[in-house]
Amino acid sequence: MGRPILRAIGLMSGTSLDGVDAAWLETDGEQVVRTGRALTLPYAPELRLRLRRLLDRAGANLPVQDPELLEATAALTQCHVAAVRALETRADIIGFHGQTILHQPQRRRTWQIGDAALLARACGLPVACDFRLADVAAGGEGAPLAPVYHRALAHDLARPLAVLNLGGVGNVTWLGEGDSLLAFDTGPGNAPLDDWVASRTGAAFDRDGRLAAAGRIDEAVLARLMADPYFARPAPKSLDRLDFAARLATSGLAQLGTEDGAATLVAFTAGSVSASLAHLPARPRRWLVTGGGRHNPAIMAALASRLGDVAPVEEVGWDGDALEAQCFALLAVRVLAGLPLTFPGTTGVAAPLAGGRIVDPA
Numbered sequence: 001m002g003r004p005i006l007r008a009i010g011l012m013s014g015t016s017l018d019g020v021d022a023a024w025l026e027t028d029g030e031q032v033v034r035t036g037r038a039l040t041l042p043y044a045p046e047l048r049l050r051l052r053r054l055l056d057r058a059g060a061n062l063p064v065q066d067p068e069l070l071e072a073t074a075a076l077t078q079c080h081v082a083a084v085r086a087l088e089t090r091a092d093i094i095g096f097h098g099q100t101i102l103h104q105p106q107r108r109r110t111w112q113i114g115d116a117a118l119l120a121r122a123c124g125l126p127v128a129c130d131f132r133l134a135d136v137a138a139g140g141e142g143a144p145l146a147p148v149y150h151r152a153l154a155h156d157l158a159r160p161l162a163v164l165n166l167g168g169v170g171n172v173t174w175l176g177e178g179d180s181l182l183a184f185d186t187g188p189g190n191a192p193l194d195d196w197v198a199s200r201t202g203a204a205f206d207r208d209g210r211l212a213a214a215g216r217i218d219e220a221v222l223a224r225l226m227a228d229p230y231f232a233r234p235a236p237k238s239l240d241r242l243d244f245a246a247r248l249a250t251s252g253l254a255q256l257g258t259e260d261g262a263a264t265l266v267a268f269t270a271g272s273v274s275a276s277l278a279h280l281p282a283r284p285r286r287w288l289v290t291g292g293g294r295h296n297p298a299i300m301a302a303l304a305s306r307l308g309d310v311a312p313v314e315e316v317g318w319d320g321d322a323l324e325a326q327c328f329a330l331l332a333v334r335v336l337a338g339l340p341l342t343f344p345g346t347t348g349v350a351a352p353l354a355g356g357r358i359v360d361p362a
Ligand SMILES: Nc1ncnc2c1ncn2[C@@H]1O[C@H](COP(=O)(O)OP(=O)(O)O)[C@@H](O)[C@H]1O
Pocket: 013, 014, 015, 016, 017, 018, 019, 166, 167, 168, 169, 190, 191, 194, 204, 205, 206, 207, 208, 209, 290, 291, 292, 293, 295, 296, 297, 324
């Protein structure tokens, strides 16, 4: 007998700190039966700033009762409640990733904030959460989690195939013949470019890659950035949003003009994706790009010049703005069913591992 098919809402707020993505999905936890409505609720600029401050403080013993942390958690959760309501759709379960403020798997720490009990009560639905904790506790990287969803979506596409997600951080899922799966964080996604543009212009990001397109790559700065030992490290591996902060600060980037800095950071993102080729069992015949980075033509052009066949996931009928949220809808159903969330090829955990927990509304 097959598993029950459930209607699930997935909620994802990535390291870009741009807002909450919500998406509806029907699934048995293995296959995607149907996708449905999806939306993004942007964070108010003030919430974005508060989260940013927490991120900066999280490394240095942020107490769990910190008032700023508690306030931001409540505001963040309300934003998720609003996203669920805005979907205006019925569901059986919610998958709630929460906002990562710290990710240090080598110290067996990963921290996603959000009040699952509050969300469950407000929505009257069970909430699956804490997707990464069991994996990190078992010595895994705790990331990426999307590969199992990428595999479900890509079941009938030609292999080897790469699915590249460019959020704040970049991560790749490599799909080989059969069920073989390899995934890891490639390096920076949009975050360093977002931070650069924010510091120089006050804008949240380089809209349509206009600044980068008007700039020239500084090869010396780029070389210093690409010298980071992360790129030579074999998979599995994962990143914190701030992992390149120190290197960026000493790279000479700060001496560049706004446009040249943007062009150099785009090359950094594309260069790190291209460095990931060394860790893949075979060169992908195609790269499907999801996440906000695919909206940046400068990034897409830089990827195409290094990798060949690069296309947004829309090319195969997926929704690149909803994909991560859909993933947490499917993962919620997997949590409920006790199915594994992580695998040796995705997080380096010793054996396929179930995870997450369910918080009931009562
Ligand atoms: N039109 C656009 N031009 C350039 N960059 C864009 C555009 N739209 C979105 N982005 C980038 O995508 C990011 C959001 O990507 P997203 O996939 O939501 O990341 P995360 O999963 O980390 O939240 C923004 O911060 C921005 O850098």
